[in-house]
Amino acid sequence: EVQLVQSGTEVKKPGATVKISCKVSGYTFTDYYIHWVQQAPGKGLEWMGLVDPEDGDTLYAEKFQGRVTITADTSTDTAYMELSSLRSGDTAVYYCATDSPTPTNGVLHHYWGQGTLVTVSS
Amino acid sequence: EIVLTQSPATLSLSPGERATLSCRASQSTSNFLAWYQQKPGQAPRLLIYDVSNRATGIPARFSGSGSGTDFTLTISSLEPEDFAVYYCQQRSTFTFGPGTKVDIK
Numbered sequence: 001e002v003q004l005v006q007s008g009t010e011v012k013k014p015g016a017t018v019k020i021s022c023k024v025s026g027y028t029f030t031d032y033y034i035h036w037v038q039q040a041p042g043k044g045l046e047w048m049g050l051v052d053p054e055d056g057d058t059l060y061a062e063k064f065q066g067r068v069t070i071t072a073d074t075s076t077d078t079a080y081m082e083l084s085s086l087r088s089g090d091t092a093v094y095y096c097a098t099d100s101p102t103p104t105n106g107v108l109h110h111y112w113g114q115g116t117l118v119t120v121s122s
Numbered sequence: 123e124i125v126l127t128q129s130p131a132t133l134s135l136s137p138g139e140r141a142t143l144s145c146r147a148s149q150s151t152s153n154f155l156a157w158y159q160q161k162p163g164q165a166p167r168l169l170i171y172d173v174s175n176r177a178t179g180i181p182a183r184f185s186g187s188g189s190g191t192d193f194t195l196t197i198s199s200l201e202p203e204d205f206a207v208y209y210c211q212q213r214s215t216f217t218f219g220p221g222t223k224v225d226i227k
Contacts (some may be wrong), residue, residue, distance in 0.1 A: 035216050045158075045166060045209055045217040062123075096164055099213070101154075107178060112165040 002026035004096055004113035011119045012086050019082040020116045022096035028046070030054040032098045032109055034079040035118055036070055039115075041090040048094075086120045091116050124149055124212050126219035134227040143222045145210030150190050154213040157186055157195045160221075161199040161206045170195065170215065200224070 007021040022034060036048040049060035053072035062067055070083040079096055093115040100109040125148040145155065153173050158166040168177040170186035173193060183198040184198055197204055205226050210219040 036200070037218075039217070044221045045160075045211075045218040046132065049217065050216070067219075099216075101214070108168075108171055108175075110168050115165055 002109075002111045003097075004111055006094075006096060006113040006116045009122065014039060014120055014122055015088055016086050016120075017082060017084040018086060019080055020094055020096075020118070022079045022081070022113050024077050024079070025050075027098075027109070028076040029074060032097050032100050034070070034072060035097045035099060036068075036081040037095045037097060038090075038092045039095065040089070041110075043092075051118065053079065086118075088120050090122065091118065091120045110122045124151060124215060124217055126210055126212060126217060128208075128210055128219040128222045130222060131220070132225060134225055135153045135200055137200050137202055139200050141200055141204070141224055142196075143210075143224075144195075144207055145188075145193045145195070147212065149191075151193075151212045152214070153189065154163045155186075155188070155193050155210045156213050157184075158209045158211060158218075159204075159206045161208065166209065169208075181216040197224075200214040214220050 003025045005023045011016050012020050030053045033050045035050045038046045048064045049070050051058050051070040051072045069085050072079045095115045096113040127142045127146050155173050157170040160166045169184050173187045185196045187194050207221045207223045209221045
């Protein structure tokens with residue numbers, strides 16, 4: 001069974017940095033990208049970026065460029081998303097997700113973590 | 123950058139009715155268009171990928187259609203558990219539309 005298990009709720013002060021983990025199991029970690037998605041309270045889904053666990057290559061959304069760092073640790077099958085210079089507008093649930101461009105044997109590899117709430121407040 | 127717009131923002135329907143949700147892309151998505159359902163407190167759930175392919179375990183009442191820049195999600199007969207927010211997504215960039223809320227009339 002494929003699982004993406006994220007770390008727990010975080011409360012941070014403005015200007016701080018948060019690092020969220022996403023531990024995967026049930027498939028070969030290096031086979032598929034890991035994406036991170038932000039969802040502010042009552043708002044929609046916003047893609048932040050991705051990491052290719054095979055080689056560590058990353059791609060970031062322009063909105064988060066310079067503040068977000070996404071990494072992958074193949075020794076623990078865990079991806080991380082670090083967001084710096086936090087502000088109140090970063091209060092949100094953050095999701096990791098894994099996705100393949102095409103199905104394999106008629107099945108699409110597509111799974112999400114449970115989400116991690118980050119609250120930024122002084 | 124491809125921008126997705128969804129309409130309507132809110133759709134008020136009764137159980138048993140047909141729901142038709144629209145997603146328009148600012149440029150061709152090469153058919154890498156997906157639809158998600160999200161309920162409060164839950165992660166998004168993939169319904170449809172590549173325009174018209176149902177994801178594993180998704181009931182047949184959900185169907186997707188369209189091409190190029192105009193896409194539609196149809197729920198043939200709304201069940202009580204279908205009242206939720208629906209997002210379209212361009213899969214190659216993981217970009218989402220703003221969502222359509224389907225609520226009970």
